[in-house]
Amino acid sequence: MKAWVSGPSPGLEHLDVKEIALPKRDADHLLVRVSHAALNYSDLLMVADTYQVRPPRPFVVGQELAGIVEDAPEGSAFKPGDAVASKVLWGGFAEYALVRQDMAIRVPEGFSLSQAAALPVSYTTALVALDTCARLTPADTVMIHAAAGGVGLAAVEIAAANGATIIATAGSQEKLETAKAHGAHHLVCYRDSDWVDQVKSITGGRGANVILDPVGGEIGENSLRCIAHDGRYLIVGFSSGAMQKLAPHRLLLKRASAIGVYWNHDTDAALLAGLQTKLEGLIAEGHINPLVDERHSIGNLPEALDDLANRRIQGKAVLNADASKGAWA
Structure with a gap:
């Protein structure tokens, strides 16, 4: 599969698209075909090696996505074909990604996958x-x-x-x-x-x-x-x-x-579950309407990150990552 991989040294100029092996799902994860990937300021920090989470290089960048479940563990609340959005620690800017089941959010009814990608973070x-x-x-x-x-x-x-x-x-x-x-x-x-x-x-x-x-x-x-x-x-x-x-x-x-203001799924599971329920209620009541900037596809990731760094984005920058639509070209 294709993925945006960090270079051996920090910096956007060292990002590159590479062919890597499909990630192997375990009992805790879903295998998700990425449809859309969202940008966060922390992506810039992680690529620059100035974020609190520092994956060993080289790593697949990207911390927020939406897509379709390809494979799920037995007994999972999710099944192949389900539309989900999720935060990931890294690995989101790829054709496929592993998503922890406790991080996955069902795409709300009436939401596009691009809008759903704006929700998790x-x-x-x-x-x-x-x-x-x-x-x-x-x-x-x-x-x-x-x-x-x-x-x-x-x-x-x-x-x-x-x-x-x-x-x-x-x-x-x-x-x-x-x-x-x-x-x-x-x-x-x-x-x-x-x-x-x-x-x-x-x-x-x-x-x-x-x-x-x-x-x-x-x-x-x-x-x-x-x-x-x-x-x-x-x-x-x-x-x-x-x-x-x-x-x-x-x-x-x-x-x-x-x-x-800080949170993570390992230490704040109960808190986040309650807030997810509240968010679902706000969505159902029509209070939530994410504004997404879709001018870039995932093949233009460095340009999109530069737009984010220089405040040329309104709302959430969401990249089309659908390979069948030429998003990686």
């Missing part, structure tokens, strides 16, 4: 952030940075379903309009020099009760200037390429909390 992360870490309530005002990105837009939809007031921030008017279309109430361009003052004005000087930040860097540092008393600042990632240097006195004076 971004929506789970947004739910962990807002539901578990922040305990968001309808009385809260939540500011969501990079609100037109994968996690940001998922968070907008989840916060809207919750009934919270949403301040969306992004780097362009086009991206802000995307966030508005998915439920945001107030729009702020964080490239404006006075964006902090804009947030204070929107909130009547109180600040945002919850701030969800996948950006980091200077945006994160300035966020504490407009956090409310007893506010919750959620650290989701560092897409700016820089970690924020938080001023502890701002947390102290506002009695605010900085909370890291």
Whole structure:
């Protein structure tokens, strides 16, 4: 089968398509024919050897996919022909992938496989952030940075379903309009020099009760200037390429909390099962409508990752990986 394989050294320039053996399924895994593969910022970090998960090189890259079950263990809840989406530790950018049964999600009725590929990471992360870490309530005002990105837009939809007031921030008017279309109430361009003052004005000087930040860097540092008393600042990632240097006195004076947003299936199985049930309910009620950017096929993976790194993506970047449709050409 074809797969995108890391080189012996870090860097996108060392990625290459190779013919490798079909992975062998065991009792814990499904063999899935990959139809679509989704991009995550952590893919860039893993390829650069700067992510907390560092597979031995060479490895097949890719951490999120949707596809059709080809083979399943005896007694599995899944069977050949079932449509599933899943996070994988790595190995997703290939014609076939092994999917842990406890990570697999049935594709919701009415969802395309491309939309389903957007669910396992971004929506789970947004739910962990807002539901578990922040305990968001309808009385809260939540500011969501990079609100037109994968996690940001998922968070907008989840916060809207919750009934919270949403301040969306992004780097362009086009991206802000995307966030508005998915439920945001107030729009702020964080490239404006006075964006902090804009947030204070929107909130009547109180600040945002919850701030969800996948950006980091200077945006994160300035966020504490407009956090409310007893506010919750959620650290989701560092897409700016820089970690924020938080001023502890701002947390102290506002009695605010900085909370890291992290999850994995090995330590959080019960939590994730509950959130999956909640996500299924939100989907059934019509609150979830993933925006997917399908401009690239999997054969153009390096270009797609470059678009992700340079913030040229709205919503979730999802690559067609169907070999029968020439996706690997």
